[in-house]
Amino acid sequence: MQKITKICCIGAGYVGGPTMSVIANKCPHIQVTVVDINQDRIDQWNTEDLDQLPIYEPGLKEIVAENRGKNLFFSTEVDRAIDEAQMIFISVNTPTKTYGKGKGQAADLKFVELCARNIAKVSKTDKIVVEKSTLPVRTAQAIQNILDNTGDGVHFEILSNPEFLAEGTAIDDLINADRVLIGGNETPSGQAAKDALSAIYENWLPKERILQTNIWSSELSKLVANAFLAQRVSSINSISALCEKTDANIQEISRAIGFDSRIGPKFLNASVGFGGSCFQKDILNLVYIARSFGLQEVADYWEQVIIMNDYQKSRFAEHIISTLYNTISGKKIILYGWAFKKDTNDTRESAAIHVANALMEEHAEVIVYDPKVTESRIYQDLDYLETRSPEENRRLLTVAKNPMEITTDAHAIAILTEWDEFKDYHWEKIYAQMLKPAFVFDGRRLLETDTMKAIGFNYYKIGQS
Ligand SMILES: NC(=O)C1=CN([C@@H]2O[C@H](COP(=O)(O)OP(=O)(O)OC[C@H]3O[C@@H](n4cnc5c(N)ncnc54)[C@H](O)[C@@H]3O)[C@@H](O)[C@H]2O)C=CC1
Ligand SMILES: O=C(O)[C@H]1O[C@H](OP(=O)(O)OP(=O)(O)OC[C@H]2O[C@@H](n3ccc(=O)[nH]c3=O)[C@H](O)[C@@H]2O)[C@H](O)[C@@H](O)[C@@H]1O
Secondary structure: OOOOOEEEEEOOOOOHHHHHHHHHHHOOOOEEEEEOOOHHHHHHHOOOOHHHOOOOOOOHHHHHHHHEOOOEEEEOOHHHHHHHOOEEEEOOOOOEOOOOOOOOOOEOOHHHHHHHHHHHHHOOOOEEEEEOOOOOOOHHHHHHHHHHHHOOOOOEEEEEOOOOOOOOOHHHHHHOOOOEEEEEOOOHHHHHHHHHHHHHHOOOOOHHHEEEEEHHHHHHHHHHHHHHHHHHHHHHHHHHHHHHHHOOOHHHHHHHHHOOOOOOOOOOOOOOOOOOOOHHHHHHHHHHHHHHOOOHHHHHHHHHHHHHHHHHHHHHHHHHHHHOOOOOOOOEEEEEOOOOOOOOOOOOOOHHHHHHHHHHHOOOEEEEEOOOOOHHHHHHHHHHHOOOOHHHHHHHEEEOOOOOHHHOOOOEEEEOOOOHHHHHOOHHHHHHHOOOOOEEEEOOOOOOHHHHHHHOOEEEEOOOO
16 A cells, blocks of 8 residues: 655645644644645745634644644645645535536536646646545546546546534544545555555544545535535524424423434534535535436425525524514614634624625614624625625624624624623623613524523524514
């Protein structure tokens, strides 16, 4: 079996950066180079001030500090890194297509294809090419065709090694992974490549947790894992709406059903809706694939997960509007949280974007506070919707740095991300500063009902009447 000593990762994003940092940390004998075409991003990865890394993940900066410049490098010299590596991870973005065939559903594979063409062009020695990005089932076939038809007689072995880390817990998820999945060709060279990749993970994970499959099962398992997780959130969120009509309590229900060992307790937290870069994108992709094989019922079944999530986001916004007497024009509404979950600065598909947009449609005066998300990111998210002009977005919504000050004369507060610090705020003081009646709409079930009511708030907790 080939001993791997040099690897390269194309794409220095939320997956490429943390994954490669952990590999470098756990495998001092391997030189890891992470490359990206985005100069700014690479500059940020190389920044002196480790608080300015492009990605915030607990534990990440410590690992980067330990390994950067030793066996972990960030660079824009893509061709050189490809040429030198024995194993190349493709970890570029695979967003939903915004044009042409499959628009709004299929995965856009143009970045992956560019990588494959580049690898074919540059490589002079045999390489193992690892799909780390989430890809539609059978993409490896397309990559193999490009490599074999444009490469220079070099042998390329393709593996699928999807990533299951969640943002905010990326480092822990990588170090203590439930499982690592490696799919490859069922040939001697395919087996050797799978074993070479497995050997890297075996530096810190027990071998029983490293699963080997055929390449198509591995590609499809990633989409299915995300679809199942998102389905659980949509399922519990659908029941949260029913709880609000029946005096049942969603937390009690989650607990009651979660005690059944066949159901299990995780991923049963009702919320304002799931966000993140992947759940929606991957389910849409699954729906598209099913439809393209003529499996209409399968496609409809999974599409319902997205429909329910959209419903939950609008339901929350509509509840705020109707509770505030159906007129929120000019009313000051504070949004606590913009990230799609706590402990990350990622805002992709965050429910907060949709809730803010709905309130702005009603001309509310919206003020956002998030401990980790920048002002420019928040405006970019809103401008991307193209609901109104960028000037109008800046007029209707402001971004605050101090979470307490902004509550003066506010009509309502909505909690959209479950940041721990929100629990520790001086809620009595906030109440005193707000206009009365003072409303809190808790989309994350973060605060205690009895305490909030005792202070005097009109307190709404999603999934509870
Ligand atoms: N974000 C997450 O938590 C997870 C993401 N994934 C999957 O991993 C993949 C990557 O996701 P993220 O890291 O979140 O994306 P990202 O958008 O944070 O990073 C992708 C990077 O690839 C770079 N890139 C694009 N084309 C390139 C090229 N031709 N050459 C060099 N660099 C190029 C971009 O400049 C960007 O910095 C996606 O397929 C995603 O579905 C999988 C598991 C978790
Ligand atoms: O492919 C990916 O991108 C990743 O997607 C998710 O990870 P992530 O999106 O980072 O975060 P999650 O913890 O899964 O949360 C997703 C969304 O669901 C919401 N959620 C989660 C759990 C829950 O009980 N309730 C709930 O509303 C979260 O607040 C968040 O908005 C998966 O958990 C990862 O395994 C996967 O690798």
